[in-house]
Amino acid sequence: MKKAFVVIFLLFFVVFSMSACTEKAPETIENKNFYKLNLVLNEELSSMSLYEEVTFYNNSEVEINEIVFHLYANAYRKEAIKVAYFDALTRYGGISINSVTLDGVQCETPNIYNEQILKVKCLTPLKPQEKITIGLDCSIDIPRANLRFGEWEDNVNLANFYPILAVFENGAWREDAYTYIGDPFYSETSDYEIAFTLPTEYTLAHSGVEMSKNQEKDVHTYNISCKNMRDVAFVAGKDMRYVTSVYKDTTIKYYYQGEKSVEEIAIATSAMATFSELVGEYPYEVYSLVETPFVFGGMEYPSLVFIADDVDIQEKETVIIHETAHQWFAMLIGSDSINAPWQDESLVSFLTNYYYELNGAHDKFESNNALLTKSFDNFIKLKYAENPDYDKNINSTLYKFNTNYEYSQVVYNKGALMFNKLYEVIGKKRFQKALANYYRSYAYKIASVDDFYASMSKGAGLDVKGIIEPYFANKIVAWNMEV
Numbered sequence: 217m218k219k220a221f222v223v224i225f226l227l228f229f230v231v232f233s234m235s236a237c238t239e240k241a242p243e244t245i246e247n248k249n250f251y252k253l254n255l256v257l258n259e260e261l262s263s264m265s266l267y268e269e270v271t272f273y274n275n276s277e278v279e280i281n282e283i284v285f286h287l288y289a290n291a292y293r294k295e296a297i298k299v300a301y302f303d304a305l306t307r308y309g310g311i312s313i314n315s316v317t318l319d320g321v322q323c324e325t326p327n328i329y330n331e332q333i334l335k336v337k338c339l340t341p342l343k344p345q346e347k348i349t350i351g352l353d354c355s356i357d358i359p360r361a362n363l364r365f366g367e368w369e370d371n372v373n374l375a376n377f378y379p380i381l382a383v384f385e386n387g388a389w390r391e392d393a394y395t396y397i398g399d400p401f402y403s404e405t406s407d408y409e410i411a412f413t414l415p416t417e418y419t420l421a422h423s424g425v426e427m428s429k430n431q432e433k434d435v436h437t438y439n440i441s442c443k444n445m446r447d448v449a450f451v452a453g454k455d456m457r458y459v460t461s462v463y464k465d466t467t468i469k470y471y472y473q474g475e476k477s478v479e480e481i482a483i484a485t486s487a488m489a490t491f492s493e494l495v496g497e498y499p500y501e502v503y504s505l506v507e508t509p510f511v512f513g514g515m516e517y518p519s520l521v522f523i524a525d526d527v528d529i530q531e532k533e534t535v536i537i538h539e540t541a542h543q544w545f546a547m548l549i550g551s552d553s554i555n556a557p558w559q560d561e562s563l564v565s566f567l568t569n570y571y572y573e574l575n576g577a578h579d580k581f582e583s584n585n586a587l588l589t590k591s592f593d594n595f596i597k598l599k600y601a602e603n604p605d606y607d608k609n610i611n612s613t614l615y616k617f618n619t620n621y622e623y624s625q626v627v628y629n630k631g632a633l634m635f636n637k638l639y640e641v642i643g644k645k646r647f648q649k650a651l652a653n654y655y656r657s658y659a660y661k662i663a664s665v666d667d668f669y670a671s672m673s674k675g676a677g678l679d680v681k682g683i684i685e686p687y688f689a690n691k692i693v694a695w696n697m698e699v
């Protein structure tokens with residue numbers, strides 16, 4: 217996610233100055249989970265039906281007795297304990313599970329349905345390497361909200377709304393609770409086959425490749441294939457159009473309503489080129505950026521990002537660069553955005569600024585760093601004045617932050633400065649090799665913090681952990697500031 221109150225960056229002319237040697241996209245992984253989604257959006261954009269079939273592979277070494285799903289849509293319920301919204305909504309949302317099948321057989325066993333978690337009990341334990349198919353018949357209420365999930369001004373943002381498998385790791389399911397601070401999502405790379413039916417007056421932007429589109433009376437159905445994605449997202453919009461460009465094997469689509477977006481598609485293409493060359497090839501056929509009503513500035517999903525439609529071109533540029541960098545960090549290389557949000561968010565915040573350095577705008581890179589420093593300095597001085605014991609450790613879980621502003625200052629701003637320090641210490645070449653090796657080693661997989669340190673250090677040829685970790689803590693900072 218890109219915070220709404222970003223430092224405003226000035227637009228400049230893009231100059232390519234990078235080497236032509238691009239790291240190849242890694243191969244995919246074995247035994248991926250497989251989702252079949254059949255979605256029908258109603259005419260009023262207030263509800264949808266979903267039939268979901270998920271084939272889950274037990275890739276662990278232990279038997280599994282129940283399959284666990286996150287029901288993030290229920291964070292939009294009025295009575296939700298963990299909410300996705302800030303103020304009262306004029307219409308609330310949620311998801312109801314009408315029936316459950318296991319390998320095609322109706323489930324009689326009562327399943328635990330704990331607001332935002334669904335636990336489906338297996339009839340017999342699922343042994344290592346076995347698979348099981350869970351069928352979920354669902355009804356979904358769409359809230360009225362300009363959030364990740366919600367209808368607003370002729371658009372519907374559809375992200376984090378369908379039941380998604382929790383991650384089974386270290387012998388247990390990860391059942392992390394929702395929080396409206398940061399991005400509380402963690403999932404595994406899967407394949408998807410999707411049929412999405414909606415009224416013909418709405419265009420659908422989606423993660424994935426459109427296999428076909430059929431029309432029947434006043435609805436049309438998009439048949440979509442998504443390969444190697446850890447999530448999928450959609451935006452349905454009235455009078456929504458797009459412009460395209462191509463970078464290597466990827467078609468870049470910029471969806472907009474209103475005036476044509478010429479500058480935006482140029483920035484998106486430049487960001488795609490810059491990060492492909494820095495980190496490694498982008499493996500998806502399509503990358504869609506969708507302007508839509510959205511309160512946070514931007515939000516990343518595999519192959520599709522939201523771009524807030526109410527920001528000026530300077531902020532939009534920052535958001536486009538930021539969300540594009542996320543395609544590699546947290547989307548292709550999975551990491552724990554709940555317990556170690558810095559692993560993707562701080563790195564992406566640095567890369568958002570480093571983009572300028574890589575494109576020959578050194579002064580802008582430097583002045584942006586100075587702005588970040590000043591912003592964080594002001595924040596931390598105030599915090600210390602309030603409380604001399606204030607904990608500003610970057611390495612905190614999402615649940616340790618009290619506000620999005622605090623999270624933004626610590627994880628985005630201080631975190632970006634931390635990665636800037638790493639870049640300064642190890643230099644351009646080693647930094648690039650570190651990122652390329654991280655990508656080569658963990659694309660489509662989940663990289664723990666230790667995996668991150670090990671693969672970055674191997675690529676750089678020196679110990680990255682020893683440089684990064686001192687900057688997490690309270691008393692050591694990366695710039696001139698007395699604490």
Ligand SMILES: [Zn+2]
Nearest residue numbers: 217218561564
């Ligand atoms: Zn972000």
